[in-house]
Amino acid sequence: MSDLDLDPIIHAQSRLRVVATLAALPVGDRITFPRLQSLLDMTAGNLSTHLRKLEDADYVLVTKAHEGRRPTTSIELTPRGRLAFETYAATLTALLGGGSS
Amino acid sequence: MTHDDAPHSSQLDVGDDAPLDPAESLRIIAAQTDKVRATQVDGRVLFGVWGVAWLVGYLALYLTAEGHLPGGSSGPGGLLLPATWAYIVFAALIWTAVAVTIVYSIRVGSGVRGVSARTGAMYGWSWFIAFAGMGTIIGGLVNLGASDEIVSLMSNSLACLVVGIMYLAGGTFWQDTRQYILGIWIILVAVVALYAGLPGAFLVMAVLGGGGFLLGALGDHLVRTTRTTRTARSRG
Numbered sequence: 001m002s003d004l005d006l007d008p009i010i011h012a013q014s015r016l017r018v019v020a021t022l023a024a025l026p027v028g029d030r031i032t033f034p035r036l037q038s039l040l041d042m043t044a045g046n047l048s049t050h051l052r053k054l055e056d057a058d059y060v061l062v063t064k065a066h067e068g069r070r071p072t073t074s075i076e077l078t079p080r081g082r083l084a085f086e087t088y089a090a091t092l093t094a095l096l097g098g099g100s101s
Numbered sequence: 102m103t104h105d106d107a108p109h110s111s112q113l114d115v116g117d118d119a120p121l122d123p124a125e126s127l128r129i130i131a132a133q134t135d136k137v138r139a140t141q142v143d144g145r146v147l148f149g150v151w152g153v154a155w156l157v158g159y160l161a162l163y164l165t166a167e168g169h170l171p172g173g174s175s176g177p178g179g180l181l182l183p184a185t186w187a188y189i190v191f192a193a194l195i196w197t198a199v200a201v202t203i204v205y206s207i208r209v210g211s212g213v214r215g216v217s218a219r220t221g222a223m224y225g226w227s228w229f230i231a232f233a234g235m236g237t238i239i240g241g242l243v244n245l246g247a248s249d250e251i252v253s254l255m256s257n258s259l260a261c262l263v264v265g266i267m268y269l270a271g272g273t274f275w276q277d278t279r280q281y282i283l284g285i286w287i288i289l290v291a292v293v294a295l296y297a298g299l300p301g302a303f304l305v306m307a308v309l310g311g312g313g314f315l316l317g318a319l320g321d322h323l324v325r326t327t328r329t330t331r332t333a334r335s336r337g
Binding site for chain 1: 121123124126127129130133134136137138140211212213214215216217218
C-alpha cells in the first residue's frame with residue numbers, strides 16, 4: 001500500500017481539514033458557511049474554492065436557502081463523502097501500521 | 102458568500118496545498134475533530150449553573166424557615182415559612198439558570214442546521230410544555246383546597262420529577278449515561294423531598310438535588326480532561 005491509495009480529492013491539507021470538520025458533525029447536520037469558516041480559519045474565497053471541488057466530486061452538498069430575508073449557505077457531507085473520508089482514514093491507519101514493520 | 106474564481110491549480114491536484122504525509126493527515130483529522138467537539142454543549146456549564154441555583158436557592162429557603170437566617174415566620178398550624186428575601190433569591194437564581202440555559206443553547210446551536218437543530222428545538226419545547234402542564238396541575242391542587250404545605254411540597258416534587266424525566270429522555274436520546282443517571286437521581290430526590298416534609302424538603306433539594314447537578318458537572322469535567330490527555334498522548 002502506498003500514498004497513491006489515498007483519495008486525491010481528500011489528500012490535500014485544506015480539503016482534508018474541510019472534510020474532517022464536516023465528518024465530525026453528527027450525521028444529518030448541516031453547518032452554515034460562516035460557522036464552517038470560523039472552524040477552519042480560512043478565507044471565504046479559499047473555502048469556496050475547495051468546497052466547489054468537493055461538490056464536483058459529490059462529497060459535499062451545498063444548500064442555499066433563505067431564513068427570513070437573509071440568504072444562508074449550509075454545507076453537509078454526502079453519504080458518498082462520508083464513506084470516502086472513512087476509507088481515507090482507514091487507509092492512513094493501515095499505511096502507518098504497515099510503515100513501521 | 103462569494104464564489105470568487107481565485108486562481109488555483111487543476112482539479113484533483115494533490116500539490117495545490119502543502120504536501121501531506123499520513124501522520125500529518127491523522128493529526129489534522131484529530132485537531133479538527135477536537136475543534137468541532139469543543140463547540141458542542143459543555144455539560145459543565147449547564148449542570149454547574151443549575152447545581153449552584155438549587156444549592157444556594159433551596160439552602161436560603163431552608164435556613165430562613167429553620168430560623169438559622171433571619172426573616173422566616175410561622176404560618177398556620179405551626180408551619181415554618183421561609184423569608185420573603187429567600188424566595189426572591191431563589192426565584193432570581195432559577196430564572197438566571199433558565200436564561201443561561203437558553204442563551205447558551207442558542208449560541209451552541211447557531212450555524213448548525215438539520216437533525217441536531219430540530220432535535221434540540223423539540224427537546225427545548227418539551228421542557229416548556231412539561232413545566233406548563235405542571236404549573237396547571239399545581240393550580241388545580243390550589244383550587245381543590247390543598248393546604249399551603251401540600252402545594253409547596255408538590256410544587257417542589259413535581260418540578261423535580263419533570264426535571265428527572267427530561268434528563269432520562271435526554272440521556273436516552275443522546276446516549277448520555279451521565280445524564281440518564283442524573284435523571285434517576287433527581288427522581289429519587291423528588292420522592293425523598295416529599296417524604297421529608299417542610300422545611301426538610303428544602304434541605305434535600307439543596308444538598309441532594311443541587312449536589313447531584315454539581316457532581317454531574319464534576320463528572321463531565323473529569324471525562325473531558327481524561328479525553329484531552331488521551332488525544333494529546335496519541336498525537337505526541
